[in-house]
Amino acid sequence: MGRTELSGFIATLNRDLSIARREGGEAFLAVLFFVLGALLFPLGVGPEAQLLAAVSAGLIWVMALLSTLLALDRLFQADWREGTLELLVISPEPLPLIIAAKCTAHWIVTGLPMAVAAPVMALLLNLPPEGWFTLVGALLIGGLALSFIGSICAALLIGSRRGGVLMTILALPLYIPTLIFGAGAVQAAVGGYESTGHLALMGAITLSSISLCPWVTSAALKQAME
């Protein structure tokens, strides 16, 4: 295959995925957090089936948000510390494309496994079966938005003091629309309503974050590397 505009994208994607693979299970710790965190709620709020059915859609979404957040510093932190990030920034390949590749890899390692694990969570948290399909679909679409939006915050925080807590403060407000429409879609499906409206709005959020966030993130990375 000859060199195309996408070769930088594909190379970065492959690189990040093979790093995640060779690290062993480390990348999947976020998914483990997703599962374990959600399973704390029945112990906290009580195991009544009715209560859990009412809140499980929101619970699963909130846990997806938090575990994406937890995994965000994987996006640039290691590359920054060893100097790869600097090379990526000065490379002739378009930086937004490289960032899009890194976000996609991040989604494959965190968002995708979460969507796969979601039906099990739905079962354990007694989410009515009508919502299962929508839940997986919403997590698949919304997870992409979470990775792309999060990349902005991860890039802004490179080299800062107390990155972890700050990541929460910066990213969570930006995540709220995705949460509202994602959980709303599942709630609508459970209640027997049409969930396409919510899903369409969330798709719009995802598409606009895929198309806009890499540019913002590249601006943030460039100023961090100066």
Added chain:
Amino acid sequence: MNLSTAPKGNFWHRLANPARFERLARWLTPWFLLGFLGFVSTGLYFGLYASPIDYQQKDTVRIMYVHVPAAWLAMMTYSTLAISGFVFLVWRHPLAEVAGLAAAPIGAVFTALALVTGAIWGQPTWGTWWVWDARLTSVLILFFLFIGYIALRNAFDDPSRAAKSTAILAIVGAVNLPIIKFSVEWWNTLHQPASVSRFDAPAIDPAMLRPLLLMACAYLCLFFFVLIFRMRLELVRRRITALQYAQAGVSDR
């Protein structure tokens, strides 16, 4: 022979000189303070005394004169943050960066004031302190954006890194502004839709509009007074740091 190295150019370029800005600011500060005192006293007179009570809400409607301008100013302050971030990133104007730094805590206070007075107003009229209505939620997000901006500012040792990072954050967070503005129209929930800034005539009695606008002017004057004051403080602080560096024999940057 002309030895002046000061940049020549338009008004904004000339303001980049801290001494020139200081002269203008020192002249402006008392005027904004006077404006605030004048507007707030007449606004409070009309708002608390010389305006009619609402036929449904009785006297609680007067909370509006504190609540609504605070909410307007909270959004305006965030716009200031985003615009100054943009101006700083594009033209590297040093004052824009200082303006953002100075405006953020003011905006946080205005937002908190809007949220708190809203809760106090909501208790007697809606029967609840808080609802998860779209307007209230988006204003709460605005509050967290201000907090995030301030926290990000303090997270870097390098001031220029902090300035650029927060500028980018401020621009990204600006997506929340149209959401706040149109939240009452997109989601038809408890908070009432706009009754002043509409294309047709305001849906509010002139006797109530008068104190509302007076209070808005008072808040605006207060905003500019505190903003310019804080900008002067920041410039002086930087000058002290630079002098300390010079005294210690360390070349600053």
